Amino acid sequence: MPHDRYLLSLDQGTTSTRVFAFAVDGSLLDSEQVKFEQHYPELGWVEHDAEEIWQSCLTALNAVTERQAAEGLSALSLGITNQRETIVAFERSSGKPVANAIVWQDRRTAAACEAMRAEGKEQLITDITGLLLDPYFSASKIKWLLDEGGLRKRAEAGDVAFGTMESYIIYRLTGGRCHITDVTNASRTMLCDLRDGEWDQTLLQLFDISESMLPNIVNNIGDFGEIDDSLPGAGTPINAAIGDQQSASIGQGCIQPGMVKSTYGTGCFVMQNTGTSIPKSNHRLLNTVAYSLNGELNYALEGSIFNAGTVTQFFRDQMGFINEASESEALARSVDNSDGVYMVPAFTGLGAPHWKPDARGIIYGLTRNSNKAHIVRAGLEAVAFQTHDLMSAFVADSGIPPYIMRVDGGMASNNWLMQFLADLLQVEIERPRSVETTAWGAALLAGVYCGVWPDLESGIATWQKDRNFTPSMDKDNRDALIDGWQVALQSLLK
DSSP: OOOOOOEEEEEEEEEEEEEEEEEEOOOOEEEEEEEEEOOOOSSTEEOOOHHHHHHHHHHHHHHHHHHHTTTOEEEEEEEEEEEESSSEEEETOOOBBOEEEETTTTTTTTHHHHHHHHHHHHHHHHHSSHHHHOTTTSSHHHHHHTSSSSHHHHTTTSSEEEEHHHHHHHHTTTTTTTEEEEHHHEEEEEEETTTTTEEEEHHHTTTTTTGGGGGGOOSSOOHHHHHHSSTTTTTTEEEEEEEEHHHHHHTTOOSSTOOOEEEESEEEEEEEEEOOOOOOOOSSOOEEEEEESSSEEEEEEEEEOSSSHHHHHIIIIIOOOOTTTTTHHHHHHTTTSSSTOOOEEBBBBOOTTOOBTTTTOEEEOOOTOOOOHHHHHHHHHHHHHHHHHHHHHEEEEHOOSSEEEEEEEEEGGGGHHHHHHHHHHHEEEEEEEEEEEEEEEEHHHHHHHTTTSHHHHHHHTTEOOOOOOOOOHHHHHHHHHHHHHHHHHHHHOO
């Protein structure tokens, strides 16, 4: 790659949009983050203003591309990664949203999903998509926008289109010239046949959604148009699109069957590469597309925890226990243990392997001796306990215990939490030099398409380790902690 070019990555997340400029060796040249508001109009509802998100994309793109231009550098290619399952309805003519985006955390369609389950529809959905019948995924959100949101007439007339966040952003970046979705995001809609990566007509009929409303499904790399001349980064080709967890898996180099990564962002997402096979899960894990570069689908087994980084946000924003998320580590270290306090952070229900959309969070085991340090420590421990539940399900399904786990995301910078995770899982935890693996995965894919690397294997050779966390907790203490977690968890699940 010429020394005056860089790879541009747009990471559209749940709480902010970030844009990155990467050198070919994976080193970070520049970044910009723009946060946006979370909307909670009713209990269990979570929405985003998609126009505000679009403006956050423009602001972040403008900041990075202008600073790099001042250094004499220009973008070679753009890769986009995004919060998955969140759905946007927008005008075809203008690209502007016609309703707030319904976020992946939103639970408004729980009753509708339960009614379909009672009708015996879940097994059909799982057989086709690899997913469970849950409000988490996009299909029931689209149906809600069509029927309860009053958009059906306009959508059937062709005035309104739908897409997950990468689809919406690409549509607007290209001035409406490209309405596509990549196969990883499509595989999270509950409308895509996992075996061929195409919209499934049976499911479209089941949810009463016309294929004409949806984007075309494409590989994760390709020619997805150029940024419109009127926008920041004008003329930059868009060559990669991929869901955030799959992007992190690419950024972590987990392209061989059996490799595991765990991302700790707003939620926690554990993903194990399964190659070209689709293993059957008996423990309510998800099958999903890992990536597709040349039409050959590669798969992954995934478990999703709905609340991870939201725990520290809760302590900061709602409880006032900390001023910054980073302060949680020092507070957790300030006490020897959680003094019997456990927190189950089911703010928006429980994900895998429990899948209880109506569950709500609890703090268990409080005494007069409990203080905020115990509660904060319990909240961080809960992230590790939930990961332990997930990995137990992975091992039960695959029969292969992981020997190493690669971690990323904001919470991965918490050394105390990563050591507790290693102790609890009895697995070596490996953290990369840069925890921005989600953004790097999208940039790497864009680089593969435009010839920076000849293939994906060459690209992931840039991965570098920061440090390892090796298990050191004695078995009795570990077992007692896990038993206590199970007691707290079961009190919620009753």
